[in-house]
Amino acid sequence: MVRLTRIYTRTGDKGKTSLGDGARVDKHALRVEAYGTVDEANAVLGLARLHAEAGEHAILARIQNDLFDLGADLCTPPAGDEQPGTRLRVVQSQVDRLEAEIDAANAKLAPLESFILPAGTPLAAHLHHARTVVRRAERLITALAGREPVNxxxxxxxxxxxxxxxxxxxxxxxxxxxxxxxTPGANR
Structure with missing residues (x-):
């Protein structure tokens, strides 16, 4: 478990931060941008939870915890000789759970007949916002994976x-x- 006794350390005052393996990198490094965007998505999900009912709330709470796992995974570059289980990594069972939740929720929905706008209820709007931040995180993570090792x-x-x-x-x-x-072209 992590124990934080002091919030500020002054070690980042010159634009550098430490990765999980101790390496010092620029705060604007692609890896830091990727896990920072994951953190942003997590914050948006916190707003969504304000509007969620019990079942949705539980799913979102699990996802928020997973996003901390993902941030920990991204902040520690995989080492070539890394043994399974030595670092906190996102694992296939977490992906499998998301797929099961997608299938269960989607089975209750009418098929899409059109693209939809990111709007509706407060919960839906926050979830759409979180979705777009997650998509940005995905773009950053895949860009990072093109340059450096990524799980x-x-x-x-x-x-x-x-x-x-x-x-x-x-x-x-x-x-x-x-x-x-x-409605395509509705305001022409």
């Missing part, structure tokens, strides 16, 4: 998570009945 399961996790948030947003809009549909 491939982390990429799969954020990809599935954005899908789940989309389905949960539709569910929050009266099972999709209150989705706000896009």
């Amino acid at each position: 491939p399961v982390a990429v799969a996790y954020v990809n599935r998570l954005s899908d789940l948030l989309f389905v949960l947003a539709r569910a929050a809009n009266a099972g999709g009945a209150a989705d706000v549909l896009w």
Whole structure:
């Protein structure tokens, strides 16, 4: 367990931060940008939870915890000789759980007949916001993976998570009945 006795350390005052393996990098490094964006998504999910009912609240609470796992995974670059279980990494069972939750929630929704706008209930709007932040995190993580080692399961996790948030947003809009549909060219 992490124990924080002091919040400020002054070690980042010159634009550097420490990764989980102790390496010092620029605060604007792609790896830091990736896990910082995961943190941003987590904060948006905290807002969504303010509007969630018990079942949704439990799913979002699990996801928020997973996002801390993902941040820990991303902040510690995989080592070539790393033994399984020596570092906190996102694992396939977390991706599998997201897929099961997507399937369960989507089974209750009417098929899409149009693209939908990120709107509706307060919960749906926050979930759509979180989805877009997760998509940005995914773009950053895949860019990072093109340059440095990244746990491939982390990429799969954020990809599935954005899908789940989309389905949960539709569910929050009266099972999709209150989705706000896009009308192409409506304001020409």
